[in-house]
Amino acid sequence: MTASAAPLPPRRRLLPAWFRDVFSRPSGAIGLAIIAVHLAIALLAPLIVPYDFAAQDSKxxxxxxxxxxxxxxxxxxxDVLTRTLMGGREAILVSTMATGLAVLWGGLFGIFLAFAGRFVDEASMRMVDALxxxxxxxxxxxxxxxLGTGMGVLIPILGISYGLSIVRVVRAAALDVVTRDFILAARARGERRSVxxxxxxxxxxxxTLAVQAAMTWSWMLLGFSSLSFLGFGATPPTPDWGLMISDARSAMMVSPWPVLAPMVALSSLIIGINLLSDGLAKALGVDRMKKAAV
Amino acid sequence: MDARPDVIAAEELQIGFVTRAGEPAAIVDRVSLALRHGVSLGLAGESGCGKSTLLLALMGHAKAGLAVTHGTCCFEGRSLFEMPQAERDALRGKRIAMVPQNAGQALTPTLRIGAQIDEVLRFHTSLGPAERRERVLDLIDRVQLPSPAELARRYPHELSGGQQQRVAVAMAVAVDPVLLLLDEPTTGLDVTTQLHILELLRGLADQSGTAMVCVSHDIGVIARLCDEVAVMYAGRIVETGRADDVLVRPRHPYARGLLASIPRLKTGAVPEPIPGRPPTMGRMPQGCRFALRCDHVQDRCRVEMPPLRPLAGGAVACHFAEQLGIWQRPHDVAATALDGADHGAVLRVEDIAITYARPGLLDRFGLGGKSPARAVDGVSFTLEHGEVLGLVGESGSGKSTILRGIAGLWPLARGRIVLADGSDLAGPVDDRPRDVLRRVQLVFQNPDASLNPRRTVREILTRPLAIYHGLTGQAAAPRLASLMADVRLGEDYLDHLPSQLSGGEKQRIAIARAFAADPEIILCDEVTSALDVSVQASILNLLADLCASRGVACILVSHDLAVVRAVARRIAVLYRGRLCEIGPAAQVALAPRHPYTRALVGAVLEPEPGQAIESDAALIEDAGGGPGGCSFRSRCPRSIPLCAQTVPDLLALDPGHAVRCHRVREAVA
Incomplete structure (x- = not known):
């Protein structure tokens, strides 16, 4: 039954309905909680760490x-605790900003391609495939x-390269929407393309974009840490999880803590983001449309 | 009398689910019915009344999430829901068969037609390959498809919609079932094709004594096909009896309302909608479920549920069935002749042609080869100030393409479209000035697709106000309020999303959006075909009222001649992109001249049993016309050699009535 009797609740609340939906699911709520803890630590780390992250103590x-x-x-x-608590700051900053960039350009370009004529669409998509x-x-x-490392280089490069897969996914979703009559109605009304x-x-x-953004964020985090691990990301002596793992791995058998601590930190954040994207997918997917229809 | 037990008998059958609140909700609520061998029963009612759920239950199936919560359903005396799964599987397809609504989707796209029919035989009979092959060809022949051997090798997509439906029928009757279940068997087919399929089904059932249960939203289909009718409302049967009783002398107020809401071609009476909407599952009123919408409601109806009780050969579930008096079907309206006064044209369409294929890269350099197919060819007409012009034709006739051409969404290959003040509408939408765009507004067929699901009604209606009148935010509020009043919806709907509205309400919003622009012309593309009849009537009335009160002219495109007849002043009939007849609505509907119009008129199913089929309705099925000559000649029962040579001209008969046919010209000369 799609028919429903009045009165229905007004749509606008303090938080949009989908956000409350994400919160009410275990995966979404746990994911958000983990991310919140990480963000809080990253922001407050300089105030709470017991030592200077670069201070060396031979004992x-x-x-x-x-x-x-x-x-x-x-x-x-x-001190490993100090470095672990501080180690997420650059990774989170770079991955968040690069994700924002990837979503922005990937999303808009993907929608644009769905609109653009056959030729532009084909040419661009083959180029994306090649890249x-x-x-x-x-x-x-x-x-x-x-160009050297540093955030000014890493953020745009990561944002552009990770945006490619967003272009693909968003274009596919937009192609489905573009054929619907309300787009035709908008064209007939004389709306500008940007509108x-x-x-x-x-x-x-x-x-699609929200779920893709969350997933990209977790890949991006892993990607940045891999770069650091390889020596292309964060520059020493900045504390960074990838870098810490790389530095300490040769002595891993003797002293596992310098490897384990950043690993646990990194994976917990990635798990948190993945849980969030799972919660988002569930809250924004078919479930939401169904709920509105009942 | 037949000593065999009833083919199918449902006893107090209840099918439902448990709501989130933990309360039971019944989709089908204590329905009892019994069907003897060879009898056909039609299930009528608005969508959501439980027709399809009941139909599936008759083959022992409950949709996912639903379960039988009370009662039994017996096939030839054996309870369908209690027998082992294997036994039930063996019955299905063999003793009980089903014809699905959309055969195009029900057939496997990768299997040849012959193989699909053969599968039924392989599963349910012990015939050898050679015998089966013979049976397959025989079946294809029985459903009157041409050249069986050749057709058996084709794939479903190579067949027309009507042919696909015939294949589905062939599969259903392959092993001579005793019960045939039909789920909207002709919905989505053209009227002439629909008539063919119904005749076929009727013939097959009569031949082999098969009982049928047919679900249809179209009472005309039921009237044509069924001996008995059961009218369902909110999960219960409210009236049942012989078709010629129930459809001619309905007793239950709901059955009466349903019949009054159907547009009728012959009388042209304006259909009357049933106000309100069916109650929501799980929130059923305590008494009579129709009480909220009933004109004759009394206190007793609100507290006491009326049982289905026998009355004059049938059965009715109404406390006051005897007191309601004799039902008058919507009375005939006098044919309103055109007053002859010149209303002045608001739109002139001059000799337009539209081709399907957009020019490709090669065509631009003159290397494209053959010229693309013409969807619309040489169509001219004028739209007069404040009139409703009906544009009728089957699918592929180019009627929607003409609307798109006028709206600038499809380029014209030839011709001109001009507004009253001389502004040219030939250019595409992007080249048209805003004011010209404002004057022509479109309403689409399916409001689910034409309203953005992520925008509230307020946002949807504010767009045209902002674009054409510069009204946004608070400045738009008074206009929004008056628009909502115009389409008879409360202002609280403004903050709803389209998915929270019913189909009819959504279409009202779509109409409000078109009127928000203050247009001169409204283009309506099959605006009621996605809606229930009871809702269709209210949308048609709304559209007619709004156009009349604002002096807006309207082009109403529909495949249903009766719908157009109810509101249009003039009707134009299209066939394969050419206008074959145009004239005053009553003349085209009652005294059609073109053979195709006659076929269309003859194929309209009025909701009354026992109509004779007019001879012209028995069209030859589409064989595809060759180039040149009259495009209708390959199906025309009256074609002459001249028809293959030249395209007939549009010949003016009476003032305002013109026909494109050599035979008519002959007769007049």
């Missing part, structure tokens, strides 16, 4: 956890080698 070299160093010390005698065929890490390393894209198309591919 703490390869030290096991103790009251003074809760997670022990690394090969230079630096996607190159392993992204080579792609990024190429630019980093030429049609923002006003008519965007709300209808928002679901």
């Amino acid at each position: 703490a070299m390869f030290a096991d956890p103790s009251a003074a160093h809760w997670l022990g010390g690394d090969h230079l005698g630096r 996607l065929a190159i392993p992204w890490i080579l792609f990024v390393m190429l630019f980093v080698a030429g 049609v894209i923002v006003h008519e198309m965007l709300p209808n591919v928002f679901d």
Whole structure:
């Protein structure tokens, strides 16, 4: 039954309905909680860490956890807890900004392609396919080698390369929407193309875009950490999870803590983001449309 | 008398689910029916009344999430829901067969027609391959498809919609079932094709004594096909009896309302909608379920549910059935002759042609080869100030394409479209000035697709106000309020999303959006075909009222001649992109001259049993006309050699009535 009797609740609330939906699911709520903890730590880390992240203490070299160093010390005698708490700051900043960039250009370009004529669409998509065929890490390393590391280089490069897959997904979703009559109605009304894209198309591919954004965020985080691990991301002595794992891995058998701590931190954040994207997908997918219909 | 048990007998059958609140809700509520061998029963009612759920239950199936919560359903005396699964599977397809609504989707696209029919035989009989092959060809022949051997090798997509439906019928009758279940068997087919399929089904059932249960939203189909009728409302049968009783002398107020809401070609009476909408599942009123919408409601109806009780050969579930008096079907209206006064044209369409294929890269350099198919060819007509012009034709006749051409959504290959003040509408939408765009507004067929599902009604209606009148935010509020009043919806609907509205309400919003522009012309593309009849009537009335009160001219495109007849002043009939007849509505509907119009008129199913089929309705099925000459000649029962040579001209008969046919010209000369 699609017919429903009045009165229906008004649509606008403090938080949009889909957001409350994400919160009310276990995966979404747990994911958001994990992310919130990580963000809080990243923001407050300089205030709460017990030591200076670069301070070397020869007595703490390869030290096991103790009251003074809760997670022990690394090969230079630096406090692992301090470095782990600080280690997400650059990764989170870079991955969030790069994700924003990827979603922005990938989303808009994807919708644009769905509108554009056959020729532009075909040409652009084949180009995207060709670029996607190159392993992204080579792609990024190429630019980093030429332009140097640093956020000013990493954010645009990561954003552009990860945006390619968003273009694909959003274009596919938009192609489905573009054939619907309300787009035709908008054209017949004489709407400008930009209005049609923002006003008519965007709300209808928002679901896809939101889920894709969350997934891209987690890939991006992993990607940035891999770059750091390879020495192309964060520059020493900045504390960074990827870098910490890379530095400490040779002594892993003797002293596992400098490797384990950043690993746990990194994977918990990625799990949190994945849980969020799962919750988003469920809240924005068919479930929501069904709910509105009953 | 037949000593065999009833083919199918449902006893107090209840099918439902448990709501989130933990309360039981019944989709089909204590329905009892019994069907003897060889009898056909039609199930009528608005969508959501439980027709399809009941139909599936008759073959022992409950949709996912539903279960039988009370009662039994017996096939030849054996309870369908209690027998083992294997036994039930063996019955289906063999003893009980079903013809699905959309055969195009029910057939497997990758299997040849012959193989699909053969599958039924392989599963349900022990025939050898050679015998089966013979049976397949025989079946294809029985459903009157041409050249069986050749057709058996084709794939479903190579067949027309009507042919696909015939294949579905062939599969259903392959092993001579005793019960045939039909789920909207002709919905989506052209009227002439529909008539053929119904004749076929009727003939097959009579031949082999098969009982049928037919679900249809179209009472005309039921009137044509069925001996008995059961009218369902909110999960219950409210009236049942012989078709010639129930459809001619309905007793239940709902059955009466349903019959009054159907547009009738012959009388042209304006259909009357049933106000309100059916109650929501799980929120059923305590007493009579129709009480909220009933004109004759009394206190007793609100507290006590009326049982289905026998009355004059049938059965009715109404406390006051005897007191309601004799039902008058919507009375005939006098044929309103055109007053002859010149109303002045608001739109002139001059000799337009529209081709399907957009010019490709090769065509631009003159390398494209053969010229693309003409969807519309040489169509001219004028739309007069404040009139409703009906544009009728079957699918592929180019009627919607003409609307798109006028709206600038499809380029014209030839011809001109001019507004009253001389503004040219030939250019595409992007080249038209805003004011010209404002004057021509479109309403689409399916409001589910034409309203953005992520925008509230307020946002949807504010767009045209903003574009054409510069009204946004608070400035638009008074206009929004008056628009909602115009389409008879409360202002609280403004903050709803389209998915929270019913089909009829959505279409009202779509109409409001068109009127928000203050147009001169409204183009309506099959605006009621996605709606229930009871809702259709209210939309048609609304559209007619709004156009009349604002002096807006309207082109109403429909495949249904009766719908157009109810509101149009003039009717134009299209066939394969050419206008074959245009004239005053009553003349075209009652005294059609073109053979195709006559066929269309003859194929309209009035909701009354026992009509004779007019000879012209028995069209030859479409064989595809060759180039040149009259495009209708390959189906025309009256064609002469001249028809293959030249395209007939549009010949003016009476003032305002013109026909494109050599035979008519002959007769007049």
